[in-house]
Amino acid sequence: RKEVEQDPGPFNVPEGATVAFNCTYSNSASQSFFWYRQDCRKEPKLLMSVYSSGNEDGRFTAQLNRASQYISLLIRDSKLSDSATYLCVVTLPTGGFKTIFGAGTRLFVKA
């Protein structure tokens, strides 16, 4: 089992749609959780940190369920510019904080 697993994608949605990404992690000792965005042939950039209480940034909402070891990202009112790959990232407090990236889910938003 992979340490961080994401929906395989790709997701193809029309502009204005709501889309949800899911991610599960295998190690219950995981400490920090993030969603990164990666545009084609570019570097990953932090989208949001994820907290148990949930957090929202404009059209983006992230949620963490520690009991189920599950992380989600919800994008409302999708824009063309949201087209990218979304990476789920988990860190473990071992050996310099091991950082594990999911393989990513590709999103295509179409007009």
Added chain:
Amino acid sequence: NAGVTQTPKFRVLKTGQSMTLLCAQDMNHEYMYWYRQDPGMGLRLIHYSVGEGTTAKGEVPDGYNVSRLKKQNFLLGLESAAPSQTSVYFCASSERGGLKQYFGPGTRLTVT
């Protein structure tokens, strides 16, 4: 404030050649990382450093060496390149472990 920079951006090597990739950050971050990204596999950690003069192995360290002689620089070396090392290499830094990582623009390496 340039953030994280990487040189070179592109490189083509022949099997057996060596090269060094340079990563520099101007944010005074303690932690630095080298990743490789291959299609369908996500980013995999090669080596990392938790401070000047320290290095440690990540998930896929074989065939690579690193050095961090100065806090702002993290070098990744390939002593004898192999086609399996064809990949996109990203450097990243963070203030300390477990926090947001800032990535460089990447180096696209092809080994023929």
